[in-house]
Amino acid sequence: MVTAMPTAISVRGLRKSYGPVLAVTGVSFDVEVGEFFGILGPNGAGKTTTLEIVEGLREPDDGELTVLGLTPWPRNPALLPRIGVQLQASSFFERLTAREQIRTFASLYGVPAGRADGMLDTVGLTESANVRAEKLSGGQAQRLSIACALVHDPELVFLDEPTGALDPQARRNLWDLLRQINADGRTVVLTTHHMDEAETLCDRVAIMDHGAILQLGAPAALVRAIDSPVRISVESGQLPAADARLLWPGAVTDDGVSLTIATREPAPVLAGLADRRALAGLRVQGATLEDVFLELTGREYRA
Amino acid sequence: MRGIPPLLGSPLALRSLSRAMFVGFVRDRAALVFSILIPVLFLALFGSIYKSTDAAKISVIEVGRVALLDQAEAAAPAQLGRIMTVSRSTDLAAALDAVRKGSDDAAVQQHGHTLVVHYSIADQTTAGIVQAVFSSIVQQADAAAAGRTGGYQLTASQVEDKSLQPIQYIAPGLLGWAIASGGAFGAAITLVSWRQTKLLRRLRLAPVSVGSVVLARVGLSLVLALVQLAVFLAIATLPYFGLRLSADWWMAIPVVLCGTLAFMSIGLLVGAFTTSQQAATAIANVIILPMAFLGGAFVPLDFAPAWIRDVSYAMPLRYLVTGMQNVMARGEGAASALPAIGILLALAAVLTAISVRVFRWDSV
Numbered sequence: 138m139v140t141a142m143p144t145a146i147s148v149r150g151l152r153k154s155y156g157p158v159l160a161v162t163g164v165s166f167d168v169e170v171g172e173f174f175g176i177l178g179p180n181g182a183g184k185t186t187t188l189e190i191v192e193g194l195r196e197p198d199d200g201e202l203t204v205l206g207l208t209p210w211p212r213n214p215a216l217l218p219r220i221g222v223q224l225q226a227s228s229f230f231e232r233l234t235a236r237e238q239i240r241t242f243a244s245l246y247g248v249p250a251g252r253a254d255g256m257l258d259t260v261g262l263t264e265s266a267n268v269r270a271e272k273l274s275g276g277q278a279q280r281l282s283i284a285c286a287l288v289h290d291p292e293l294v295f296l297d298e299p300t301g302a303l304d305p306q307a308r309r310n311l312w313d314l315l316r317q318i319n320a321d322g323r324t325v326v327l328t329t330h331h332m333d334e335a336e337t338l339c340d341r342v343a344i345m346d347h348g349a350i351l352q353l354g355a356p357a358a359l360v361r362a363i364d365s366p367v368r369i370s371v372e373s374g375q376l377p378a379a380d381a382r383l384l385w386p387g388a389v390t391d392d393g394v395s396l397t398i399a400t401r402e403p404a405p406v407l408a409g410l411a412d413r414r415a416l417a418g419l420r421v422q423g424a425t426l427e428d429v430f431l432e433l434t435g436r437e438y439r440a
Numbered sequence: 441m442r443g444i445p446p447l448l449g450s451p452l453a454l455r456s457l458s459r460a461m462f463v464g465f466v467r468d469r470a471a472l473v474f475s476i477l478i479p480v481l482f483l484a485l486f487g488s489i490y491k492s493t494d495a496a497k498i499s500v501i502e503v504g505r506v507a508l509l510d511q512a513e514a515a516a517p518a519q520l521g522r523i524m525t526v527s528r529s530t531d532l533a534a535a536l537d538a539v540r541k542g543s544d545d546a547a548v549q550q551h552g553h554t555l556v557v558h559y560s561i562a563d564q565t566t567a568g569i570v571q572a573v574f575s576s577i578v579q580q581a582d583a584a585a586a587g588r589t590g591g592y593q594l595t596a597s598q599v600e601d602k603s604l605q606p607i608q609y610i611a612p613g614l615l616g617w618a619i620a621s622g623g624a625f626g627a628a629i630t631l632v633s634w635r636q637t638k639l640l641r642r643l644r645l646a647p648v649s650v651g652s653v654v655l656a657r658v659g660l661s662l663v664l665a666l667v668q669l670a671v672f673l674a675i676a677t678l679p680y681f682g683l684r685l686s687a688d689w690w691m692a693i694p695v696v697l698c699g700t701l702a703f704m705s706i707g708l709l710v711g712a713f714t715t716s717q718q719a720a721t722a723i724a725n726v727i728i729l730p731m732a733f734l735g736g737a738f739v740p741l742d743f744a745p746a747w748i749r750d751v752s753y754a755m756p757l758r759y760l761v762t763g764m765q766n767v768m769a770r771g772e773g774a775a776s777a778l779p780a781i782g783i784l785l786a787l788a789a790v791l792t793a794i795s796v797r798v799f800r801w802d803s804v
Contacts, residue, residue: 192645193645194641194644194645194801194802212644214647217645217646217647218647220645222642222645224638224641224642227637227638228637228638228639228641228642229637229639230460230461230464230639231464231468231633232463232464232467232468233460233463233464237460237463240456241456241457241459241460242646244452244453244455244456245453245456245457245643245646245647245648246646246647247450247452247453285642
């Protein structure tokens, strides 16, 4: 029974090296059933290796691991029908149309063609059903690849960099689809190097760097925990920077375009700006996961 | 919960994988051109070239003294010289052997008033010329000697043919090359490109057995090889090319299937060691192309220098080509293909076993 299972994934002390390269150096985390879990980090942080081990594609050098209560390595036939894995958008049979692709994958799981066509509809590809996979746009190919991962209605879905190489509009469309997948009750594990993606989608994220998890928690909690200042900016010329420095504690900068006040107490600043009718072009930015990464590693986040 | 049988998966999975691969292949125009059209063009080209050179002079062995031929030569040396060359011999057995092998076209003897012409019908054009030439010699001699003697007679005696007309070795040779290329390139490129696109990894994550995946791809290659065989036979047996199939030609079918397995295993090994389609194509070419010359596919071994004939024993293609030649064109029995089949299957088994050991799911 799925509902009786407290955790979907349990990972303890996972290690993996490729020759002299330590890819994963002692990673531990749990993913709850129904959770949207993100593994976040720059390229080379070890997130893909971690994911591949959890999926059962690689054997860990050390560590304990259960997925839906089963061990994924060696290739576990009992586990495979219960997980859905989305790989790159190019992992298709050559020269088959979108409909032929998903029907082929469906039949590998014993799923009838009708349900495969329904899944095509779910990801909004019905109109492109007769287009060959190679001819689909990047966003469409990504949707097809997600549809192929979901066609057998898996309990647990793995998505590896699902929005990489997509334009902003396609990314947002895909985010809606990913939220819907999770809202349907599936556990979703996602790797990404986009901080905003993790912040928008994930219930909890594990921030990885150099093969280890630096921090793990809900994005909002991680951001709050670093206690970074709020950045309040308005158009330049409404209030001299020198006046602002006298009025409020915190760093004040004016680059000629924006007057920016970084403060841990935004309320008096906002009230003061309102009193002086200096709110034109107002923007208030809290810390982001990028600030968390900076705080944790001491360096700027570069995807 | 579904389990997976260890080797072969569900028939449904096998069927849909086979269909996916077959549809993908048929839509690949480049693959169709390379595996069927180009070999067929080669067949048409070589078939025509070697056919036209056959209209040369006939070469005749005069066994003992043939007065009629001598008279005809003396009467019109230039005329006769244009259509035949005559050599002399006293050894009938050796002369018949030469005709049988195809190095000469006819052996002629005279017993009293009877002219005996031994010839081969391996090439019907040449056989026709031989008959026409000698019946005209006999008629002229009859006309010249009208009334004085009892007249001359022509006895035509057919010699059993062991030589091969060009089409008889061109067709199996080029077919062998086409099948070897199809099998090796198909396996190598499929393996490499599936690893590149991570389709192989995707299939590994689906509850489908490795056996089903391999079997579907092997099935595609076997079907392709049979199509190649059918197209070749259909074209080569056209009267224009004139391939005459021996009684046990059907034995070429298992030879073709086993050859496909052998060359797929070569391709599998190439695919295991290469990471890009370009590299796989290049290495498969380096293996197949020299083998086509050294294994009797492009250069018939009967006419090849001795060193090529020696080297050919190390070429898997030799067994595919000669196996087919024996049963398709040389008129040998079905059993004559068994050694070739055995060697091809053994090669397939050994190389597949090695490929399994060095097999990689991923490029990393």
